[in-house]
Amino acid sequence: MRKRNPLVVGLDVGTYKIGVIVAELTESGVEITGIGTAVSRGLKKGVVVNIDATVESIRRAVDEAELMAGCEIRSVTAGVAGCHLKGVNMHGVVAVKSREVGPGDVERVIDTARAIPLPADREVLHVLPQEFIVDDQDGIKEPVGMAGVRLEARVHIVTGSISTGQNLVKCCNRAGLHVRDVLGGPLAAAEAVLTPEERELGVALVDLGAGTTSVSVVHAGALRHTAVLPVGGGHVTNDLAAALRTPFGEAERLKQRHGSAVVQTASVEQTIEVAGLGGRSPYLLSRRALADVIEPRAEEMLLLVKREIERAGCDGLLTSGVVLTGGGATLAGLTELADHVFHVPVRLGVPLHLTGLVDAVASPMYSTAVGLVLHGLRQQSSGAARSGDGVRGQIGVVRQRMVEWLREFF
Template sequence: MTPMGRKQAFHVALDLGTHKTAVLLAAMQDHEPQVIGLGTAPAAGMRRGVVVNIEQTVQSIRRAVHEAEVMADCEIQSVVVSVSGNHVNGFNSQGMVPIRGREVTSSDIDHVLEAARAVRLAPDRHILHVLPQEYVVDDQRGIREPEGMAGVRLEARVHVQTGSTPVVENVIKCCNKSGIAVSQVIFAPLASAEAVLTAEERELGVALIDIGGGTTDLLIYEGGAVQHTWVLPLGGNHITNDIAAGLQTPPGEAEKLKQRLGCAVASAVRSDERIEVPSVGGRGPRVLSRQILAEIIEPRVEEILNLVANEVADARADGHLRAGIVLTGGTAGLDHIATVAERVFHLPVRIGSPGRTGGLGDIVSGPAYATGVGLLQLAARMGSDAVISPASAGMIAKVRTRMGDWFREFF
């Protein structure tokens, strides 16, 4: 991007969600990104975390980009973009290289990470991120920074996240067609985690659950690193659909009712509270009990969280979450959702919000902006100024080459 008359580092995040497209533009101040431009647009071309309509997605990106540019008086040229969807999966892997009694060098670390990522993938899949968990020098485990240590062999244990190549290419294509280049592609919940988790939580063991519009993303951290990844293609939009069907109201009205008056625990709503529900087909509004609205919401929230809890149990991680559960994403704004999560997980639960980040920080302080703010923080920490020109062939190859180095420092 071109700062007009200002010499400063800038970063731009594009959170391509199922519910909304958000562009956050930040200027660096004292090594912290300060949001100075924000643009949002409804994400009409996305379903369950993935692009299903290129043209609609391009329109939505253009709108959000334009809004952020006008607000910040800047021209956006490249972005760090998020990807999600249940095509993304994660597995643990390891690699080993001989050291033969020398000191471990930076290039040994490169080689051992190369070895750890050298797994056979289906032809239509590629590696999004290689996240180091620990290094082992001879028999000594739990090493974070092996450089300079002496040993006979160096081992790396990593968590590898892979995605469907065409699905990720569609994201890049939509950006390019909107006139912007992509400097990095980041799996959305990694960005959310950056914005809302503390280092202590990641160390002790925590489950980050990002409940958006079309997906619920789960990342399990322990020992400071990601141990497990999972994406459930269900989210807040499904709650809205249930309300629309159950109360026979248009989806737009169901969305408003959910956000303004929804509650995830029916018994927490007073039985005499009444709400006005618009009807479909020109009929007049009806007055119903607010408890009925909560009775529709509660089982869907429970279903989503139960599915996540089953996955946590299958990953044998339930005994390891000493810092409990952190809920984020727009649906974490639902009244009483933490109560339901506590009931489902039998663990302490908190809502993770990015908090104030200066500039427009107040506006992006809610859980719906966790991914956007986290993308900015990652971009700022790792440096993503480099612009990669739009290209149709080998799009991912160009973006990917930079991602390896990136997460090496991430740890």
């Protein structure tokens, strides 16, 4: 019997669903051994608003994953989401004392760059180096060993609300789980679906959830911008429920089965039955009428994303275009609509480079959970339970003290 590696578990606590993925690193790559999903109750716009309901939802998803993977889940890598997550680009400079850049200089320059004034209720979650500059030479990924007298670092810093992170960890703990690490959801999704070429050439990853839409711009192998917008697939469902005078559950079913984000391609002849509100009799509606409600809201969400990218000055960085992921991206016709909005190539992003139960996770809905697993596996294989453990050149590089800090708190 082959020796089994320790399992790593990713826990995505979303507004719509809780996703749990269990994986193991094998000779053939990352093998998915278990999946658990549960309807999420207790979150609003990606943030915990009801602890008990969230704990129960987490437990249900974890139980399902345990059953499938045939293991007991004790610790997880969890994703923190919500509009409180913000990315900012910073810059630091230090003098190189021994005229050759050492690991200590790199740590010092990153510490200098991350020293941003923050309100008492916010915390730095991740510090991600973009490039180093030694004297006048820019574009350096690994400066250690280079000769020079001056070292500069450009970094992307993701900050978030302390109490939101604490509530997430609290829910996991109450569900009997130890949190090994907390990662910003947008970073996790990017980890799971982007190809190395896209990261290098420049791409915007748009994760359309139920209550939030996150935008991450990656260029030259580094994160350039992160933002989370308070819109998502749930708004489309709300619009449908209101416009068609039907219960939310029915609006959700209609959207998933018959909805389209492009009015032109929706049939006028094809009719569907819509349940009425409060015991009123059902009535018939064309698919075109459904799309008439969906398209404007979907377009509005994509325009908000576009504006966010432009506002951050990143619209010139998208050589590889836009990748849509998250459950909201599975809306029929959305990629096509996004093509018209962004005027760059758009594709649907699903988790990549996996083995095992690949089909079961081959959905944009699992991008964040898979990204969390990949991050957890990387941490495990590099033995990086230390904080600030140097520069390794990709997303999730310099680990921050959040986990240690949260452990201290609870």
